Amino acid sequence: MTKQSEHFNTAAETWDSEETIYRTSIFAAAIKKHLSDHKINNLLDFGCGTGLLTEYFLESSSSLTGIDTSVGMLEKFNRRFQKQAHVKSLAINLEDASMSESYDVIMSSMAFHHLKDPKKVLELFKKHLAPNGKIFIIDLDEEDGTFHPDNKGMGVEHFGFSQKEFQTWANELGFKKFSYEIVFEMNKNHRSYGIGLAIFEDSK
Numbered sequence: 001m002t003k004q005s006e007h008f009n010t011a012a013e014t015w016d017s018e019e020t021i022y023r024t025s026i027f028a029a030a031i032k033k034h035l036s037d038h039k040i041n042n043l044l045d046f047g048c049g050t051g052l053l054t055e056y057f058l059e060s061s062s063s064l065t066g067i068d069t070s071v072g073m074l075e076k077f078n079r080r081f082q083k084q085a086h087v088k089s090l091a092i093n094l095e096d097a098s099m100s101e102s103y104d105v106i107m108s109s110m111a112f113h114h115l116k117d118p119k120k121v122l123e124l125f126k127k128h129l130a131p132n133g134k135i136f137i138i139d140l141d142e143e144d145g146t147f148h149p150d151n152k153g154m155g156v157e158h159f160g161f162s163q164k165e166f167q168t169w170a171n172e173l174g175f176k177k178f179s180y181e182i183v184f185e186m187n188k189n190h191r192s193y194g195i196g197l198a199i200f201e202d203s204k
Contacts, residue, residue, distance in 0.1 A: 021052060023184060023195075027109050028056035030183040030197050031136045035060075035105065042130065044103040046094065046121075047111025050076040054087070057105075062086060065101070069093050094121050099128045107136040110195075113158045119169050126173055126202055134201050137166070141182060141194035166198040177201035 040061040045054045048066030066089040081087040140160030163180040170178035184195040
């Protein structure tokens with residue numbers, strides 16, 4: 001088991017704090033602002049954790065899949081949605097695996113900075129994006145490494161991402177549209193850290 005998995009398995013039981021719940025509500029609203037009112041056929045929540053973000057899309061999606069590498073997180077995810085037949089979870093590491101389905105919406109919240117090669121995962125998402133689908137990546141705006149108290153122990157691979165870096169990926173991977181906005185300011189360590197929403201679209 002990796003240090004990252006150990007960390008999130010331990011954190012799972014206390015993950016759904018008031019602060020995290022509130023922050024997730026802001027993230028969900030930011031994503032929904034860019035979606036139409038019609039039903040989403042297939043939605044993927046990458047790094048789904050306990051399912052806080054997934055829950056906001058229960059009524060608007062016909063099928064939802066949560067992916068995470070933490071068994072502890074997925075145990076809470078599965079308990080949360082045990083009565084929802086259209087929700088499923090997968091315990092896989094997409095840096096070493098592949099996907100078989102296509103998705104209209106792919107979203108990820110605060111997971112990309114834990115990836116060794118986030119651009120590779122974004123490229124995989126692009127291959128499995130349905131026509132006119134959208135990818136929403138919420139993560140730390142580029143920071144100086146002070147956000148996490150123990151970067152190595154918490155499996156941190158990147159100190160956030162700048163808009164320029166996301167834009168470069170969008171260009172290199174051939175996305176048709178890209179946009180970026182700061183959707184939340186998190187006060188921590190006597191300073192403010194921006195959390196950004198990157199949106200990748202690939203109209204076909």
